[in-house]
Amino acid sequence: MVTGYDTMGQPAGIKTVLAASDPLVVAGAPQTFTTSTAYNLDGTVQNTILPAVGGLPVETVAYKYNDLGMPTSVEGMTDYVRSIRPHTLTGDVLRLRQAAHVDVSVPLDRIASVRHELLFTHDKKAEGELNLAVGSQTSVTVELTEPVDAPRFFGAPRPVRLIRCHADDARALYRALDEAVTRVRTAPSPSPGPPPRA
Numbered sequence: 277m278v279t280g281y282d283t284m285g286q287p288a289g290i291k292t293v294l295a296a297s298d299p300l301v302v303a304g305a306p307q308t309f310t311t312s313t314a315y316n317l318d319g320t321v322q323n324t325i326l327p328a329v330g331g332l333p334v335e336t337v338a339y340k341y342n343d344l345g346m347p348t349s350v351e352g353m354t355d356y357v358r359s360i361r362p363h364t365l366t367g368d369v370l371r372l373r374q375a376a377h378v379d380v381s382v383p384l385d386r387i388a389s390v391r392h393e394l395l396f397t398h399d400k401k402a403e404g405e406l407n408l409a410v411g412s413q414t415s416v417t418v419e420l421t422e423p424v425d426a427p428r429f430f431g432a433p434r435p436v437r438l439i440r441c442h443a444d445d446a447r448a449l450y451r452a453l454d455e456a457v458t459r460v461r462t463a464p465s466p467s468p469g470p471p472p473r474a
Contacts, residue, residue, distance in 0.1 A: 354395035392450040
């Protein structure tokens with residue numbers, strides 16, 4: 277439940293109430309806890325304050341962004357925050373990462389389409405798909421013209437043609453990626469130079 281909004285109408289506080297029978301509550305976690313979020317002027321998340329739960333202390337998670345509004349770092353004091361590796365868009369490559377085990381580079385010229393699409397269910401065994409969900413949620417879908425290699429825990433990488441990922445500001449990622457893909461598609465071809473002499 278939203279407990280308050282900031283001056284831009286974005287939720288500044290969220291109260292979560294768990295059922296008394298919830299395994300976390302049974303294990304000793306509080307039944308009710310609140311998180312608070314502060315925003316930058318452009319609407320991106322500046323920081324989120326997480327409550328002390330499950331033996332972890334109160335945590336302030338701070339976000340930094342590049343000029344396109346894409347996250348460049350996530351900072352906090354516990355290991356689960358320090359192991360976050362954000363997605364990046366630099367030059368002609370989209371780099372999608374999750375924890376320490378997924379790092380996929382997608383050349384922009386291989387992207388067929390990009391959609392801002394909120395999904396909560398994913399087929400984990402679908403051939404040719406990579407779902408980088410956070411909290412069972414993805415918010416951006418990228419379809420490719422040809423596959424890229426995605427890592428596996430064990431064995432050789434597998435080719436994927438559809439990638440779904442989550443971004444805190446999915447609309448900003450969608451806009452930046454759509455603009456970058458358009459730029460790559462409409463860039464003039466390099467001049468082949470003068471013909472060879474015989």
